[in-house]
Amino acid sequence: MTGSFGSDVSDASISAAGDIYTRDWSGEILDALEVRRDLFPPIVESTSVVGEITAEASEETGLAAGTPVCAGAGDMACMAVGGGVIKPGVVNVGIGTAGHALAFAETVSDAGYNQLWPICHAVPGKYIWLGCTYTGGRSLAWARDQFGERFEDLTAHAESAPVGSDGLFFMPWFQGAATPNPDPHARAGWIGLTLHHTKGHMIRALMEGVAFDLRHSLECFKRLGSPIDELRIGEGGAKSELWSIIQADVFGQDVRIMETREVSAVGAAIIAGIGVGVFADFESACENAIVLGETVRCDTDRVQQYEAYYQRYCELYPILKDWFRQ
Incomplete structure (x- = not known):
């Protein structure tokens, strides 16, 4: 919808790769599994505005281009x-x-x-x-x-x-x-x-x-x-x-x-x-x-x-x- 990738903090926290205390990905878990940190998207709080509806998304969904999108x-x-x-x-x-x-x-x-x-x-x-x-x-x-x-x-x-x-x-x-x-x-x-x-x-x-x-x-x-x-x-x-x-x-x-x-x-x-x-x-x-x-x-x-x-x-x-x- 916005052309950007990300995860809200609630979904990330139940992924088994999240650290609920830091509200971020767990370096300890990823290192133990030998999984690269850069494979994971940034985590933001649920109310954060993460972008706007793009022109392409507007055409596909009928939502107005430029409408702000929150992480949810x-x-x-x-x-x-x-x-x-x-x-x-x-x-x-x-x-x-x-x-x-x-x-x-x-x-x-x-x-x-x-x-x-x-x-x-x-x-x-x-x-x-x-x-x-x-x-x-x-x-x-x-x-x-x-x-x-x-x-x-x-x-x-x-x-x-x-x-x-x-x-x-x-x-x-x-x-x-x-x-x-x-x-x-x-x-x-x-x-x-x-x-x-x-x-x-x-x-x-x-x-x-x-x-x-x-x-x-x-x-x-x-x-x-x-x-x-x-x-x-x-x-x-x-x-x-x-x-x-x-x-x-x-x-x-x-x-x-x-x-x-x-x-x-x-x-x-x-x-x-x-x-x-x-x-x-x-x-x-x-x-x-x-x-x-x-x-x-x-x-x-x-x-x-x-x-x-x-x-x-x-x-x-x-x-x-x-x-x-x-």
Whole structure:
């Protein structure tokens, strides 16, 4: 678009060749691999203006020649901005194809490694902790494809089952486990099925399992000392009233639904707006651009029930990890 090459700091920081502390390429890593430094493009902060739309790019895209182009950020860094995760206390959880949890960090601690992913934030000098489950919403999409029913019908079945699905658990590890046990060998499945269980139990257990898996990330944030004062949920999972209630109860905290569905796109627009001076700073930009909806209240009784089920869920991976690898 501009005729120049470069990388924004967020993408570079998760490339395995980046140094998140210096926000540059890691000479130590490149030297160890005998890879030349000059093969890598310069790294710039996300809000940096890196060039303008060229005449050729204008002809191909329809964008006006001379339009300034900012470095931007990767999908999770954009989602953090679009979700308002630009200061301590605001945490974003989303169930899309995967499932993620994002927390703001002033600095990065080694204590979070091998459980969470540290990413350089689009906010200069700041960081994001990313926790995830690889197949959050994709788990329900798989069930939709296998049962041949719409999402609305599946969730209607799930509403007929009680909290905890009468002891039925689901592990959403279709493509391996992520936070806090990164393991490509882990696999999905229901455990605890009896003749008493129905399709409704199976779907509710699936929805609960995704929420349990995402709670792992929130527990990691807490261990790192990251406050969770406001918990915002978004993406496809927030369209389901039942799944939103399950999240609030499993997390043990009220959740605020984000009305804006394309959160990453909003984040990218905010980054560009700051880069060209439309917005003065991230805080004012987020206040203007992010639309928040209703608050889903957690229920004390359900929270207590889910606490017991979550502790049982936490036992599954340690018990099964050797079996998965064999």
